[in-house]
Amino acid sequence: MTEFLTAAVGLILAMLGLGLVSILRGPTDADRMMAAQLIGTAGIAVLLLLGTVTGVPAAVDVALILALLATFASIAFVKKGLSRLETDGADPGEDR
Amino acid sequence: MLPPAPALVTTAGGFLLVLSIVVPVAGVLLAFVLGERYVRQVASTVVPVGLAIAFAVLVLLPRSDGHLVYLLGAWPPPLGVALRADGLSAVMLATTAVVICAVAIFAATDFRPQSVEARAPFAFWILLLAIWGALNTIFIAGDLFTLYVALELLTFAAVPLVSLDGRAETLRAALRYLLFALLGSVLYLMGTALLYGLYGTLDIALLSHRVNADSGVLIAAALMTTGLLAKTALFPLHLWLPPAHAGAPAAASAILSALVVKGSFFILVRLWFDVMPGLPGLAAAQLLAALGAGAILFGSVVALRQERLKLLIAYSTLAQIGYLFLMFPLAFGASGKLESDQALAGGLLQAVSHATAKAAMFMAVGSIYAGLGHDRITGLCGVARALPLSVLAFAIGGIALMGVQPSGASFAKELLLQETARTGQWWWAIVLQAGGMFTTAYVVLVLSHALAPSDQPIVLVGPAPLSRDLAALVLALCSLFLGLLPWDSYLPAPSDAASKLFGIDALSKLLLPVLGGAALAILLSPWPHPLGSSAAWKALMRVVGPLRRGCLRFGSLIERGDEVLRQWSAAGISLLLVSLLLAASMLAAN
Amino acid sequence: MSAVTVFGLCAAAAVGLGLYGLIANPQPLRKIIAFNLLGSGVFLMFGIVGRRGAAAGFGNDPVPQALVITGVVVAFSATALAIALLLRLFQIAGSTTLNSRAAASARSDPSGH
């Protein structure tokens, strides 16, 4: 069972690596920022499996923090991106 | 000065060590909460208390066998953290307290809290207290990681001081300083990680009994040394120092130049003499001193070519930092073991005299700048009549620094020269003498401009409060009479050395640097002298003209070299090179 | 090959990359990122040291862990201060170069005295 779970972790990591390659190359910033989301979801999966495999229940707490902070990073990105659009457009005073 | 065995109990009076850290830190917290209006009152309460604590340590130390120990939380090392003070710590604690006190008096008029513009005083007083707390921690912490936190505390307090006036230039200087200092502290931290991995403790006393000539230790030592050199701004890692020290407000420059660079220097001394006594070996020590010699040459020559007084002093700090590193090879005997503490005493004494003298000089220059509205050296004519006390403080500070008896610098030089004779390293005697001459050169240069008569009367643009000049003057006098103090209860210096400071012999030792310095000033300074139109000067120029042109060309070459070395990438590459060279020489020696 | 070996090499490589980026990249923001990378490499070294010292029922020596937590917070504050300086410099000078000579030639008037 442990081997199976570890293999699953390895598979997720491999997928994550491949996903990162395609996303980070991506033409727009939005593509790149998907990386944080990808890490958020894949990282949570890895952590939950890892917690079970290695018998470290606190890994769940790390997954919890990862979920919150990855969301936060995405929101920060959206906010900066939006404000950039706005400064390029009509309202230069905001969010400089 | 290795303690006989790791002292793992709190000694009587050890609580003073705690207080010397807690009092400034409590001042920081209190000042932050009470805010702009009361920040100066908090500082003026904390400063005398801190001064009293430092002197209490000074009094108590000889009575408790030369060591004070305090176990924080009553946890003995390696699990807990100990505070330890020996003679070196006590001397540095007292010096810091005196300098901070003088700077606080000096700054009291500059950073007076006002209703509209309260940002600068708020930051200045808090950062001043924070620097004090950080330095005290550095002088007495007995744990390498506590030292790291203290080092970062020092950097975080020093960087905003540089950019206090908010001009783009000073912001750039502060950013360079911060980034380079961070690079230095990361290198230090790397060494700490390796040492913990090797010995399972970071306590200095425990480590000193556990280290052996392992390759891992030597690599850790090389990394930590390099990191500390970057923070001390030893040539060629000095890119951040001149703009930062010259751009800060005068009171801040005094602190940065006199004290902040001594913090990392002190940790370096601890590392080489206490954590791993003698382990780095003679070759690495020679390398350090060679960099020091380079600092003396580059710092002094570039200082003589500066147009602005503050930059001149900043470059002179660079040269003086180099001077501090000459003690390292002198402390090693021919066998590569640590043999003499006298060189260490000389080096520490030099650090103390530089701290007091340089703070006085920066404060005097601050007064001159405030009075004239500029600090161009060629525009200083007549300032001696307009601001006599400021110029006097500058002159006394300069005289103390160039090693006139009975200053601390002369005593330190005497100790180091004795060591060069003892160990047979005559080449460092030459560097020591040359360093003294260069110091004389830039002091003479400035004074000859300041004392020259002026055609038109000088109009002062700013107020010149008496308290500012007095603070600088007292500090300069301190430095001048340092050689008379009874050092032997704190530093391993022979008590009879001070008596040799007077007499015919001493006079001849004085004349050489003065004459040499005056010659260097004439040869290397590119600026027209106020007396340049007099007949005697013209006659002199006819004789030395070709030589002077050659020297000036040499000077401009050095200046260009300095500019290249102060590029970020060049400094970074030098940093890595220095660390690899240090590691290689240490590995070769063991 | 154990976890210590794999991640030890990883830590050393992160240190090397961080050092290179800090020195060779001209932009201050990239230097700050490189500093963070460098710092994380050093922290990982502490982690390796602690992992090797696993004993008494702990998988990792708690002392280096505590040192790393302190170090991470210090590194974060350093990053925040550096970025605040950088943004302020950009606001005032309009450029972020650390090279004072280039900055002076970029603007016509050399400011100050």
Place this chain on the structure above:
Amino acid sequence: MNIATVFEIALAAVVLGLAIWTIAVPDTYSATVGFIAYGLLVALIWVRLDAVDVALTEAAIGGGLGGVLLLGAAARLRDTEAMTTEGPSLIVRLSAAILSASIAAALAVTILLLPDPAPTLAPAVVANAGATGMTNPVTNVLMAFRGMDTMLEKVVLLLAIVGVWSLASDQAWGGRPGPRHQADPNGVLAFLARLLPPAGIVVGIYILWTGADHPGGAFQGGAVLASMWLLVIMAGLVDTPPVRSRWLRLILVAGPGLFLAVGLGGLCFGSAFLAYPVAFAKPLILSIEVAMLLTIATTLGLLLAGAPERSAER
């Protein structure tokens, strides 16, 4: 080679790939995104090294808040990229690369040659754990055995705040840090900023509370709270407080202040500075941690917000 090693190598490869990307990519913004991904993944390495406390810190502060800080700066500085001068010459880059590589190699060799059995303080930590009544060894080290470092590090955070604030212009001194955020009050951002923080606050407090006996603590909890606070600020629901506010300043010194006060209490009435009386050790440490949680959350939030930019009246 067993399957665990394969997993470790894969993890190290992904992390190193991200590190190389972060250093090598020409666009600063992409480098920042790469660094965020790197920071979040390094947390996995820490879990693998059985250092969950550090993993929490690294995920929250290293990758999360640190990444957002860098992201904000990169967004603001984006337009400068075009005007930056060209990088250092090839020789400089080559020599920097060679020298950095040799330092990395020296480090790698040293790490691999560390002595076996490795020295450790873990047994000593266990033996003295009874004095504090807590079972999380890292919390014990941070709050008791090396309490001085932790207290000084809180002062470092405070100085960072002073440093950032000191960069304000004189007109803006005392005012509110950062720009005023505006968002559609009925938009998705405002919705999320109402939805997420309650959960986040619970998580933050849970991380603090569990820190007594399990991985967690004030730093990690504080970082989560800070991110929730910033989320609400970014959605325009509340504004940053003016730095003149006395309350704000009290919160900012609460952690180190209480720490110092308890330490001085130990100096006056107990056995030593920063020594806790055994009977009250746990409640004392917990109350310091609660104060630190508030201080850390506020400090981290304000460090991200930046220097005061607007006077408080507007």
